[in-house]
Amino acid sequence: SQQGEEDPQALSIQEGENATMNCSYKTSINNLQWYRQNSGRGLVHLILIRSNEREKHSGRLRVTLDTSKKSSSLLITASRAADTASYFCATDASGGYQKVTFGTGTKLQVIP
């Protein structure tokens, strides 16, 4: 089963609004990553947050991590039409597992 589950599955907002997506996971992690996928393309890495970090920023992106709740959120501020894409969280489970597990994604539509 998937380690990460995103919520909501789909989100539609007006340009300029903020978009928040959530990710929940099941086991302890080393780090959590967020990726973006434009339609028909490969995934592009957005941001990585380590298990000992609580918040990280990159441009208009803000990621939080709550390891006690096993959850993370991705906030995109002042959204643009170009942000329309699917967003995936990916977790790297601690304990020696040598792979990253992706969630099912949130499909974001930003309406101009």
Add this chain to the structure above:
Amino acid sequence: NAGVTQTPKFRVLKTGQSMTLLCAQDMNHEYMYWYRQDPGMGLRLIHYSVGEGTTAKGEVPDGYNVSRLKKQNFLLGLESAAPSQTSVYFCASSYSLMGQGFYEQYFGPGTRLTVT
């Protein structure tokens, strides 16, 4: 740098045919991965490799084989294609430091495979 490239971009197979998907990376990454993505789903790991000459099974390995003879290449083989293998296949690579988990994965553009 080309990053991660995949060959071919599109392919149509008949049931029972075989084919090999090629992934190449020029970033000297140790780790390479093959995923499949089906409509409305996230990525599911098929096989992965933590170094030249090593491979391991992922979440959905049945019906696929892989080889990593050279560090920069990771091949995915379908010996006898089935309609259930119709999907988009993505290759990715990354590096990792022992004990610090994984760093970002770099993805190829994908191969769209249809099995009729």
